[in-house]
Amino acid sequence: MTGFVKYMEESGGRGPYFGWRVIFALALLGAVLIGVAISAFVMFAVPLSAEFGWSESETGALVSAMWLTGPLALVLGPAVTRLGAWRMVFFGMAVQIATLFAMPWVTTYEQMAAARVVMGIGMVAMVPAGPVIVAQWFRRRFSTAMAIVWSSSAFGQIFIGPLTVWLYEHYGWRNAAALLGLLVGLSLAVAIAVVRGGRSPESLAIDVAAIEGAAPDAGQSADRPATAAMDRPSLLHINWTAAVPMSLAALCAGLATIALQAEAPIFLDALGLTQAHAALLLSLFAATALAGVILSGWMCDRYPPVVTSLVVSLAFFAGIAALWLAVKGHSAAAATLGMGLLGYGLGGGEILWVTLFKRQFGSAVFGATYGLFYCCFQLGMAAGGPVGGLAFERWGASGFVAALAIAYAVPTIFGAWRPGRMAETHLGKPA
Known part of the structure; x- marks a missing residue:
């Protein structure tokens, strides 16, 4: 009962603090993003090797190709405040969806490597935006909220890896990629519905300072x-x-x-x-x-x-x-x-x-x-x-x-x- 009253006070009588809805949305998107980008593609190595005859080193290089885009974070990180954090999240997820839908038409190693690099660009666009969004909604509990979002990637890898195997064993890897694209799209739709109207605390007239404490910047x-x-x-x-x-x-x-x-x-x-x-x-x-x-x-x-x-x-x-x-x-x-x-x-x-x-x-x-x-x-x-x-x-x-x-x-x-x-x-x- 005490906890319920506390939640009502935090949101001005409108239910639990909206920031936790934001955390749920970011955790959901993080789970499917990392699950698809890492675990699913690791599982695709088996059917890709069987169909194209690619070696273990070649499929391993495809898995690692996505991380080559890491230095882009130096450019995209500072751009978050100018472009809008949620815009970058939606762009990153849209890139993942488009790439998964395009994968069934891949026929060469170079095309698959390019697809992995594009997935990396989408991931780097989203990843720096998430913590900035968390920081907008949480001050006193920033690290706890961030830990929830960060840990979601582990849950994504736990569940999406086995799901990928089941999909390609039943429908082939090409159809599995498209179905995973649908899963990412559905997750994005759910996240949008959950945070609808809450682009920032100001958009909902929420006083974060009253809930989370004054901004801790030391001047x-x-x-x-x-x-x-x-x-x-x-x-x-x-x-x-x-x-x-x-x-x-x-x-x-x-x-x-x-x-x-x-x-x-x-x-x-x-x-x-x-x-x-x-x-x-x-x-x-x-x-x-x-x-x-x-x-x-x-x-x-x-x-x-x-x-x-x-x-x-x-x-x-x-x-x-x-x-x-x-x-x-x-x-x-x-x-x-x-x-x-x-x-x-x-x-x-x-x-x-x-x-x-x-x-x-x-x-x-x-x-x-x-x-x-x-x-x-x-x-x-x-x-x-x-x-x-x-x-x-x-x-x-x-x-x-x-x-x-x-x-x-x-x-x-x-x-x-x-x-x-x-x-x-x-x-x-x-x-």
């Missing part, structure tokens, strides 16, 4: 006047003394994340574990990563960033220690503990860094700084596979674990300390 945006940043939101208005190490930290975090996942089957095989056991540990990693996202988002809203950073780093390096023991003793129990802890640390680190890029530089330039984060994180993910493979080939299982530890030392240092003052103070502390 300046990364050592520059906030008004200038608001008039011309771009990376020119941030403190690059902080931005350079933070960008490097985001890159290293992405690298460690993909290096571990890409080499996990080979690494676990070297420990003497069966493929079935390895698959189980990868599922554990995904589950604890999801838990890390949610819990870190909750912590970021309640405690200073350094607290969340220390918890994330402790989980990661405890996981590294467990894997080291597993390498030395070929212990399945230690490997299980290590993968679980690493999942929590790496998953929690993602939402932590989204929050840090917002608080360090302020809401006024968040579209631009999130684009910077996303670009660096994706570049790290692109490099993670080759770097992880090289480390394992040259130095074996022990060297691979050491390489992960070295890579994550950078996010650990700059997660706890960054040069220059933060543009936003923690809402739970005095300004």
